[in-house]
């Protein structure tokens with residue numbers, strides 16, 4: 639069973655414009671949508687959609703926190719959140735003619751005591767795996783992630799920014815940087831797929847059994863004891879990429895939970911992320927029938 643921890647959840651607002659964004663004028667959106675978001679919460683939604691036992695934990699507060707709680711309940715996602723005094727953030731993705739604009743708030747300031755409260759929630763679930771996803775709100779340091787990783791005999795998976803990844807000291811089963819985060823964490827040249835695989839491999843020495851590097855339209859690399867696996871991305875019609883990394887990671891974890899090997903897990907991850915990027919925002923697509931997509935993913939050893 640997997641528990642996801644989101645220290646800094648968000649309501650994801652996705653607005654779509656047909657025209658170019660321009661300053662000093664009112665832009666009127668054609669489409670708007672609100673989703674429950676934050677990396678761990680997205681993963682919990684995707685895992686639940688794949689029928690994998692999972693509980694979403696994290697910090698919630700204010701009207702945005704209530705929205706997330708209700709949305710997850712409606713979607714049948716099990717939850718065990720900790721209440722905070724501040725208001726959970728609202729992040730905006732504007733999809734416009736020139737591309738995607740991602741506007742993320744910092745989130746409410748919290749005190750260190752929330753780590754103890756969250757750890758208690760995690761321990762109560764007795765998980766095999768714990769996924770800690772997303773940024774830290776003001777008031778917390780990377781130690782908040784290390785404390786959860788070291789707080790029980792579960793395998794911990796972490797998906798956070800490169801600057802935070804670099805500061806972690808505990809032992810982790812996996813981290814999932816995207817290309818920019820991998821570059822930030824390692825200082826290595828990540829301009830080629832091979833360069834990413836080298837950087838990911840070297841980064842394992844910092845306390846990560848495996849590194850899953852997501853490379854956007856270039857696919858993904860999974861580096862571990864079984865070698866350096868590279869999967870090409872599928873040629874699909876991308877609406878927006880918010881939550882793409884969470885979807886990749888959820889697919890990999892879902893396959894591992896079912897006992898699959900790394901190659902099948904990577905294929906599954908790419909298939910799930912391909913479904914998600916074809917929909918706006920972090921809305922959860924149908925993930926029950928990804929078999930043919932998964933079979934179309936090419937994986938090779940680098």
Ligand SMILES: Nc1ncnc2c1ncn2[C@@H]1O[C@H](COP(=O)(O)OP(=O)(O)OP(=O)(O)O)[C@@H](O)[C@H]1O
Pocket residue numbers: 815816817852853854855856857858871872873874876879880881882883884885886907908909911912915
């Ligand atoms: N343009 C694209 N075409 C095809 N597949 C894509 C594209 N962008 C992303 N993907 C798929 O999604 C996966 C994750 O993408 P990406 O590296 O952009 O994640 P990310 O930066 O962590 O995203 P986020 O932080 O928004 O969750 C890729 O490995 C790939 O399978």
Ligand SMILES: O=P(O)(O)OC[C@@]1(O)O[C@H](CO)[C@@H](O)[C@@H]1O
Pocket residue numbers: 646648649650674675676677680729742771772773774880881882883884920
């Ligand atoms: O600011 P963070 O915590 O790094 O990222 C938060 C976020 O952008 O990531 C998710 C997509 O991966 C969204 O649901 C959410 O708004």
